[in-house]
Amino acid sequence: MTLTPAHILLAEDDPTLGYLLSEYLKLKGFAVTWLQDGSKVLEQVGLLRPDLCILDVMMPTMDGFQVAQLLVDNHPHIPFMFLTAKSMKIDVLKGFQVGAVDYVKKPVDEEELLARIHAILQRKLPATTLINGIPIGEYQFFPARQELSHQGEIKSLTRRESDLLKILCEHRGELVESSDLLLQLWGKDDFFARKSMDVYLHKLRKYLASDPRVEIVNVHGRGFFLQET
Amino acid sequence: MTLTPAHILLAEDDPTLGYLLSEYLKLKGFAVTWLQDGSKVLEQVGLLRPDLCILDVMMPTMDGFQVAQLLVDNHPHIPFMFLTAKSMKIDVLKGFQVGAVDYVKKPVDEEELLARIHAILQRKLPATTLINGIPIGEYQFFPARQELSHQGEIKSLTRRESDLLKILCEHRGELVESSDLLLQLWGKDDFFARKSMDVYLHKLRKYLASDPRVEIVNVHGRGFFLQET
DNA sequence: CTCATTTTTAACCATTCATTAACCATCTAT
DNA sequence: ATAGATGGTTAATGAATGGTTAAAAATGAG
Numbered sequence: 001m002t003l004t005p006a007h008i009l010l011a012e013d014d015p016t017l018g019y020l021l022s023e024y025l026k027l028k029g030f031a032v033t034w035l036q037d038g039s040k041v042l043e044q045v046g047l048l049r050p051d052l053c054i055l056d057v058m059m060p061t062m063d064g065f066q067v068a069q070l071l072v073d074n075h076p077h078i079p080f081m082f083l084t085a086k087s088m089k090i091d092v093l094k095g096f097q098v099g100a101v102d103y104v105k106k107p108v109d110e111e112e113l114l115a116r117i118h119a120i121l122q123r124k125l126p127a128t129t130l131i132n133g134i135p136i137g138e139y140q141f142f143p144a145r146q147e148l149s150h151q152g153e154i155k156s157l158t159r160r161e162s163d164l165l166k167i168l169c170e171h172r173g174e175l176v177e178s179s180d181l182l183l184q185l186w187g188k189d190d191f192f193a194r195k196s197m198d199v200y201l202h203k204l205r206k207y208l209a210s211d212p213r214v215e216i217v218n219v220h221g222r223g224f225f226l227q228e229t
Numbered sequence: 230m231t232l233t234p235a236h237i238l239l240a241e242d243d244p245t246l247g248y249l250l251s252e253y254l255k256l257k258g259f260a261v262t263w264l265q266d267g268s269k270v271l272e273q274v275g276l277l278r279p280d281l282c283i284l285d286v287m288m289p290t291m292d293g294f295q296v297a298q299l300l301v302d303n304h305p306h307i308p309f310m311f312l313t314a315k316s317m318k319i320d321v322l323k324g325f326q327v328g329a330v331d332y333v334k335k336p337v338d339e340e341e342l343l344a345r346i347h348a349i350l351q352r353k354l355p356a357t358t359l360i361n362g363i364p365i366g367e368y369q370f371f372p373a374r375q376e377l378s379h380q381g382e383i384k385s386l387t388r389r390e391s392d393l394l395k396i397l398c399e400h401r402g403e404l405v406e407s408s409d410l411l412l413q414l415w416g417k418d419d420f421f422a423r424k425s426m427d428v429y430l431h432k433l434r435k436y437l438a439s440d441p442r443v444e445i446v447n448v449h450g451r452g453f454f455l456q457e458t
Numbered sequence: 459c460t461c462a463t464t465t466t467t468a469a470c471c472a473t474t475c476a477t478t479a480a481c482c483a484t485c486t487a488t
Numbered sequence: 489a490t491a492g493a494t495g496g497t498t499a500a501t502g503a504a505t506g507g508t509t510a511a512a513a514a515t516g517a518g
Contacts, residue, residue, distance in 0.1 A: 115294075144305055195478075200476090218494090220485055390464095425467080449504095449505070450504080450505070
């Protein structure tokens, strides 16, 4: 679905399990970076910007909890889950206190792991909102019909306008890289596609201008996000 | 047996289970389309317009969850349920807010499956409306008789007019892609079929012109929907 | 076969939309 | 401070799509 596969950073010191897991996840269509040492996670995470970190709780130089704490401090938007031995029950609680989105027990049931990964990466909008509309400030957006309503007034959107707004909604409050938008909507990232997108962003901003609490914000050189204050 | 049997699309790669289930459901009065590959579901679903999709979670080229996500994105009105191995935990599935209406564990208890199917299809309009007529604003449409009545006046419709209006009614307020309409009514999607459909849309709009609250709305480049304000 | 009805094809016009262009504003690195 | 890169605004254009009407072709009942 997404043009750019989700990127998973796996921190696992055990070579056998690490290899197996990373190969399995690659097979399932993810981009996987496997680090054998917890201390390396923080170095890499800023560069790689993974969509998810999977942290083994027990690792030599720095354990999963320590890594998680640093992650929470420095990259609060990156979700992570723990890999933990079956016996450790206390760890689970500790993990959730730190802010883990989920945990998976070893030995790993690959299918279950995959399910939980999907659950976390699920940023898409549920079917009910697609039908009933997505609230954006005092607007209501109906992607299925390409319509944007505001105080009874219905503005019908073009395909591009609707698709662009939908992606921004799916990542509400979260930066979406220009290149990602362009690749998803235009299938290419060149000068003209960028200019075209600028035009559509301008149109969307115009449509959404009635509610000052709604804003499409630019982060110079990176991308855009939809903000509702 | 209902007048028009509910149409179920079954995606199940296992030949034995697939055959058994589809035959069982046919025996119970459903129209069943059985696909052995998840990736085929999206190709077919626009054309077949099933009332329900049953997706096996584990399938070769595209698993049930992937199919479900695409369904939600492209056909948010079509309900679906999952078939899942007995080992998979319920909470895992609940974590998926993909929008599944229900799930059923394998091995399948046919009685239970049937009950759940009926529960979902309950929301559909009963077949009796096809006999008693479908209300469209201040009109009454009798697809079986190909007639459209308005304040005592009865206008008899041609096959094409009636079929087209029927599909629009079955998806009231919901966008129906032009290509789906064309494939379903003309069996092809080419220049002439499109022009022909334009002609029939014009005729239907003319017939429905007396009630301004009824409208056949176009979404540029995508399709049409019947709107009752 | 004949005739009335239905469907398709044709011709033409209207509208919509994505793109491109041109220009200006703002940001960032040097 | 300044130049190059990035972003914002507005307008024009052409191709694609949709709407309308009429005529031709196909269909089917008698």
